[in-house]
Amino acid sequence: MLTEQVDTPTEEIGGDRADRSYQTPEWAKxxxxxxxxxxxxxxxxxxxxxxxxxxxxxxxxxxxxxxxxxxxxxxxxxxxxxxxxxxxxxxxxxxxxxxxxxxxxxxxxxxxxxxxxxxxxxxxxxxxxxxxxxxxxxxxxxxxxxxxxxxxxxxxxxxxxxxxxxxxxxxxxxxxxxxxxxxxxxxxxxxxxxxxxDFWAFRDLAENQENSPFSDWYAVKSFKSTDGNDAEFDYAGWWGHKELPEWKExxxxxxxxxxxxxxxxxxxxxxxxxxxxxxxxxxxxxxxxxxxxxxxxxxxxxxxxxxxxxxxxxxxxxxxxxxxxxxxxxxxxxxxxxxxxxxxxxxxxxxxxxxxxxxxxxxxxxxxxxxxxxxxxxxxxxxxxxxxxxxxxxxxxxxxxxxxxxxxxxxxxxxxxxxxxxxxxxxxxxxxxxxxxxxxxxxxxxxxxxxxxxxxxxxxxxxxxxxxxxxxxxxxxxxxxxxxxxxxxxxxxxxxxEIRNEHLSLQTGTFQPLNIDDDKNTFAFARILNQQKFAIIALNRSDQSQNMRIPLGDVEIPEKKHLENLLTDTRVEIEREHVEINLPPVSGVVLSPEQDR
Known part of the structure; x- marks a missing residue:
C-alpha cells in the first residue's frame, strides 16, 4: 500500500465508548x-x-x-x-x-x-x-x-x-x-x-491456623491437622508463589x-x-x-x-x-x-x-x-x-x-x-x-x-x-x-x-495522520491543539534516506511561511500547503510554528 497524502480528518481523542462519568485530573495530561x-x-x-x-x-x-x-x-x-x-x-x-x-x-x-x-x-x-x-x-x-x-x-x-x-x-x-x-x-x-x-496477619495465621483472628483473611485451602491426619497448611499464592499469599475474595x-x-x-x-x-x-x-x-x-x-x-x-x-x-x-x-x-x-x-x-x-x-x-x-x-x-x-x-x-x-x-x-x-x-x-x-x-x-x-x-x-x-x-x-x-x-513540555499540542492535541508511505516505511502525523498551535511529526524507519512531501492538514499556515524543526533549531519552508523534507535513515523531525508554546 502506498499513500502519498492522507486526507483524514482530525481524530477526536476518545472513542466509541460513552462514559460521561469519566474524568481525569488535568495535571496528568x-x-x-x-x-x-x-x-x-x-x-x-x-x-x-x-x-x-x-x-x-x-x-x-x-x-x-x-x-x-x-x-x-x-x-x-x-x-x-x-x-x-x-x-x-x-x-x-x-x-x-x-x-x-x-x-x-x-x-x-x-x-x-x-x-x-x-x-x-x-x-x-x-x-x-x-x-x-x-x-x-x-x-x-x-x-x-x-x-x-x-x-x-x-x-x-x-x-x-x-x-x-x-x-x-x-x-x-x-x-x-x-x-x-x-x-x-x-x-x-x-x-x-x-x-x-512476613505480613503481620499472615504470620499470626501461620502460627495459630484456624484459631487465628485472621483465619478468613487469606485464601486458605487447608489448615494444618491437629487430629493426626496428614493435612498441611496450604493457601493460594500469587501465580503459585507461596511467598506471596493471596487475600480471600x-x-x-x-x-x-x-x-x-x-x-x-x-x-x-x-x-x-x-x-x-x-x-x-x-x-x-x-x-x-x-x-x-x-x-x-x-x-x-x-x-x-x-x-x-x-x-x-x-x-x-x-x-x-x-x-x-x-x-x-x-x-x-x-x-x-x-x-x-x-x-x-x-x-x-x-x-x-x-x-x-x-x-x-x-x-x-x-x-x-x-x-x-x-x-x-x-x-x-x-x-x-x-x-x-x-x-x-x-x-x-x-x-x-x-x-x-x-x-x-x-x-x-x-x-x-x-x-x-x-x-x-x-x-x-x-x-x-x-x-x-x-x-x-x-x-x-x-x-x-x-x-x-x-x-x-x-x-x-x-x-x-x-x-x-x-x-x-x-x-x-x-x-x-x-x-x-x-x-x-x-x-x-x-x-x-523540553519539546513536549513547551508545546501544549503534544500534550493535549488531537491526532491527524498526514502522510503514510508503506513502500518507503515513513509516516507523518499532526498533533493539533487548534489551527495555530500544532506540531507535525515525521518518521523514517527505513535504512535509506527518504524524501517526504507532507500536507499541513487542518492547520493554519503561519504568516512567516515556515516551521521550526524543534530537534535541530532550523527552519523548514512551507510551499503552498505542504512542506518537503529529507529524512536520514532511522530518524525523525518535529515541526511547529514559533507561537506553539
Missing part, C-alpha cells in the same frame, strides 16, 4: 513520567543499608558495590549455587529514599513531571511486592532501621489510632514535600492482591476487615495529617495486578481515593487489551499502556508491521477509551517487569516480554550505535504520540538488560566510574562493554522532554 525502582536507584545514606538477617544472607553476605560488574559473582553468591540466579535475588545495593531526594534535580533537568515509585512499604524482598506492613515505609529506606522496628512493635497494626510515624515514614513525607515543591507529582504502588509471608471483593485495613492505609498516605487537605500526601496510585482482584473492591476503593483527593490519579497494571474494561468513571483513570509498547515493538524493532498497519493498531487503542483517557495513559516501553528497551532492540523478533532471559538465548550485550539510533527514534515517537510518556529509570542514561533480574541493575550515574560488564551469566565469552552513563543519549531524552 501534561506530565512526563519516570519510574523508579527504589532499591536500585541511588544509595543516598549508606548508614541504613540492609543487613544479612533481614535478607537471609549466607555467611560472608555484604552489600553489593554499586559500580561492580553485574554478572560478576562474589564468594557468598557462589556458595548459594552454581547459577547466576541462585544468588542475585539475595543482593542488596542500598538504594533508599534519601537517594531519590538527592536526585530530584536530575529528574527535573530531564523534564520529568511525575514519579511512579515501585513499592516502598516495609517488605523482605528487594522488589517489595511481598508486603510486611502497608502502614510503614520500608525500614531500610529511612535513616533509622532499628528504631523503626521498635516503633512497629509498639503498635496494634489493626488499630490506626496506635500507628506512629517511623523515621522512614517521615523521610517519605519529606520526599513528597520536596517533589511538590518542584511542581512535580508522585504516585506509589498499591499491592492489594497479596502480601508477603467473596462476591467480587475482598472481605470487609481487609478492605477496611486497605482503606485505612489509603487515607494515611493520601492525607497524612488527616486534616482534609491532601496536599501533603501522594498524588495517586499505580495498582498491581488489579485484574486479579474483583471490580467491586476497586469501585469502592476508587470512590474513596476520589473522595480524599478529587485530583488523584489511579493507573492499573493491565497487560492485555482488556485495559478498556478498567478505565472508566468508577474504576481507574488510566492503565500502563502495554498495548502501545507491543505495537511499537512490532513496528520499530521487529519490523513486522507496515506504517499503515501500525497506525491502525494504535487507532484501535485510542478508540477503546472514554473521554480524554488517551491523554493520560502511561505510554511506556519498558519497566521492572520487562527487558529494557535497549535490549529489546538487540533481541528483535520476540513476543513482548517473552523469554527475556539469557538462558533462553537472550543476548546480554550493549547496543551498538545503530541500535541506539532505533532507541532514539522510538523515544521521539513516545514523546510525541497521544498519551503521557513514561521512562523506566536509566533508560535515558544508556542502561540495558534482559528480563528480571537484569532489568533491575543499579542506576548508572555520570559521577561514577563503573566496572566494564564483561562477565556472562552463562559463563560464555563476551567482549567487555563500557557501562558508564551515556551523556549523548541523556541529552536526546532531555531535548525531547
Amino acid at each position: 501534561h506530565v512526563i513520567w519516570y519510574q523508579i525502582f527504589p532499591e536500585r536507584f541511588r544509595n543516598g545514606d549508606p548508614s541504613n543499608d540492609p543487613v544479612a538477617d533481614r535478607v537471609s544472607g549466607p555467611p560472608g553476605w555484604e552489600i553489593r558495590p554499586w559500580i561492580s560488574d553485574w554478572y560478576d559473582r562474589t564468594d557468598w553468591e557462589k556458595s548459594l549455587g552454581d547459577r547466576f540466579q541462585d544468588g542475585v535475588y539475595h543482593r542488596r545495593y542500598g538504594g533508599d529514599l534519601q537517594g531519590i531526594i538527592d536526585k530530584l534535580g536530575y529528574l527535573q533537568e530531564l523534564g520529568v513531571g511525575a514519579i511512579y515509585l515501585n513499592p516502598v512499604f516495609d517488605a523482605v524482598s528487594l522488589h517489595k511486592y511481598d508486603t510486611s506492613c502497608y502502614h510503614h515505609v520500608d525500614r531500610f529506606f529511612g535513616p533509622d532501621p532499628e528504631g523503626d522496628v521498635r516503633i512497629m512493635e509498639e503498635e496494634d497494626p489493626l488499630d490506626p489510632e496506635t500507628w506512629q510515624w517511623t523515621s522512614a515514614d517521615r523521610l517519605f513525607l519529606k520526599l513528597i514535600k520536596k517533589v511538590h515543591g518542584r511542581g512535580m507529582k508522585i504516585i506509589i504502588d498499591g499491592v492489594f492482591n497479596h502480601t508477603g509471608t 467473596v462476591e467480587n471483593t475482598l472481605i470487609q476487615p481487609v478492605r477496611q485495613h486497605i482503606f485505612d492505609i489509603t487515607r494515611r498516605w493520601m492525607d497524612p495529617d488527616s486534616d482534609g487537605d491532601p496536599s501533603d500526601g501522594v498524588d495517586g496510585w499505580r495498582l498491581d495486578v488489579p485484574e486479579e482482584v474483583g471490580k467491586e473492591f476497586w469501585r469502592e476503593w476508587n470512590a474513596l481515593v476520589r473522595d480524599i483527593n478529587p485530583q488523584a490519579y489511579t493507573v492499573g497494571e493491565i497487560w492485555s487489551d482488556k485495559s478498556k474494561e478498567w478505565v472508566s468513571g468508577d474504576l481507574f483513570n488510566a492503565a500502563m499502556n502495554y498495548p502501545f509498547a507491543k505495537a511499537v515493538q512490532k513496528y520499530m524493532i521487529d519490523r513486522a508491521l507496515s506504517p499503515s498497519e501500525f497506525l491502525t493498531l494504535l487507532k484501535k487503542g485510542r478508540r477503546s477509551f472514554p473521554g480524554e483517557a488517551s491523554f493520560v495513559m502511561q505510554n511506556l516501553m519498558d519497566s521492572h517487569d520487562t527487558p529494557r528497551l535497549a535490549s529489546m532492540i538487540v533481541n528483535p523478533g520476540r513476543e513482548y516480554n517473552e523469554d527475556g532471559r539469557p538462558e533462553m538465548g537472550f543476548d546480554v550485550r550493549k547496543p551498538d550505535p545503530g541500535e541506539r539510533r532505533i532507541q532514539k527514534l522510538i523515544a521521539l515517537f513516545q514523546y510525541t504520540y497521544v498519551g503521557a510518556p513514561m521512562i523506566y529509570y536509566g533508560t535515558e542514561a544508556g542502561m540495558w538488560g534482559a528480563g528480571d533480574p537484569d532489568d533491575r541493575k543499579p542506576m548508572v550515574w555520570p559521577e561514577f566510574n563503573y566496572e566494564p560488564e564483561k562477565k556472562h551469566p552463562m559463563n560464555k565469552e563476551r567482549p567487555a562493554d563500557d557501562n558508564n552513563f551515556d551523556p549523548n543519549l541523556f541529552k536526546w531524552y532531555q531535548k525531547l522532554g
Whole structure:
C-alpha cells in the first residue's frame, strides 16, 4: 500500500465508548513520567543499608558495590549455587529514599513531571511486592532501621489510632514535600492482591491456623491437622508463589476487615495529617495486578481515593487489551499502556508491521477509551517487569516480554550505535504520540538488560566510574562493554522532554495522520491543539534516506511561511500547503510554528 497524502480528518481523542462519568485530573495530561525502582536507584545514606538477617544472607553476605560488574559473582553468591540466579535475588545495593531526594534535580533537568515509585512499604524482598506492613515505609529506606522496628512493635497494626510515624515514614513525607515543591507529582504502588509471608496477619495465621483472628483473611485451602491426619497448611499464592499469599475474595471483593485495613492505609498516605487537605500526601496510585482482584473492591476503593483527593490519579497494571474494561468513571483513570509498547515493538524493532498497519493498531487503542483517557495513559516501553528497551532492540523478533532471559538465548550485550539510533527514534515517537510518556529509570542514561533480574541493575550515574560488564551469566565469552552513563543519549531524552513540555499540542492535541508511505516505511502525523498551535511529526524507519512531501492538514499556515524543526533549531519552508523534507535513515523531525508554546 502506498499513500502519498492522507486526507483524514482530525481524530477526536476518545472513542466509541460513552462514559460521561469519566474524568481525569488535568495535571496528568501534561506530565512526563519516570519510574523508579527504589532499591536500585541511588544509595543516598549508606548508614541504613540492609543487613544479612533481614535478607537471609549466607555467611560472608555484604552489600553489593554499586559500580561492580553485574554478572560478576562474589564468594557468598557462589556458595548459594552454581547459577547466576541462585544468588542475585539475595543482593542488596542500598538504594533508599534519601537517594531519590538527592536526585530530584536530575529528574527535573530531564523534564520529568511525575514519579511512579515501585513499592516502598516495609517488605523482605528487594522488589517489595511481598508486603510486611502497608502502614510503614520500608525500614531500610529511612535513616533509622532499628528504631523503626521498635516503633512497629509498639503498635496494634489493626488499630490506626496506635500507628506512629517511623523515621522512614517521615523521610517519605519529606520526599513528597520536596517533589511538590518542584511542581512535580508522585504516585506509589498499591499491592492489594497479596502480601508477603512476613505480613503481620499472615504470620499470626501461620502460627495459630484456624484459631487465628485472621483465619478468613487469606485464601486458605487447608489448615494444618491437629487430629493426626496428614493435612498441611496450604493457601493460594500469587501465580503459585507461596511467598506471596493471596487475600480471600467473596462476591467480587475482598472481605470487609481487609478492605477496611486497605482503606485505612489509603487515607494515611493520601492525607497524612488527616486534616482534609491532601496536599501533603501522594498524588495517586499505580495498582498491581488489579485484574486479579474483583471490580467491586476497586469501585469502592476508587470512590474513596476520589473522595480524599478529587485530583488523584489511579493507573492499573493491565497487560492485555482488556485495559478498556478498567478505565472508566468508577474504576481507574488510566492503565500502563502495554498495548502501545507491543505495537511499537512490532513496528520499530521487529519490523513486522507496515506504517499503515501500525497506525491502525494504535487507532484501535485510542478508540477503546472514554473521554480524554488517551491523554493520560502511561505510554511506556519498558519497566521492572520487562527487558529494557535497549535490549529489546538487540533481541528483535520476540513476543513482548517473552523469554527475556539469557538462558533462553537472550543476548546480554550493549547496543551498538545503530541500535541506539532505533532507541532514539522510538523515544521521539513516545514523546510525541497521544498519551503521557513514561521512562523506566536509566533508560535515558544508556542502561540495558534482559528480563528480571537484569532489568533491575543499579542506576548508572555520570559521577561514577563503573566496572566494564564483561562477565556472562552463562559463563560464555563476551567482549567487555563500557557501562558508564551515556551523556549523548541523556541529552536526546532531555531535548525531547523540553519539546513536549513547551508545546501544549503534544500534550493535549488531537491526532491527524498526514502522510503514510508503506513502500518507503515513513509516516507523518499532526498533533493539533487548534489551527495555530500544532506540531507535525515525521518518521523514517527505513535504512535509506527518504524524501517526504507532507500536507499541513487542518492547520493554519503561519504568516512567516515556515516551521521550526524543534530537534535541530532550523527552519523548514512551507510551499503552498505542504512542506518537503529529507529524512536520514532511522530518524525523525518535529515541526511547529514559533507561537506553539
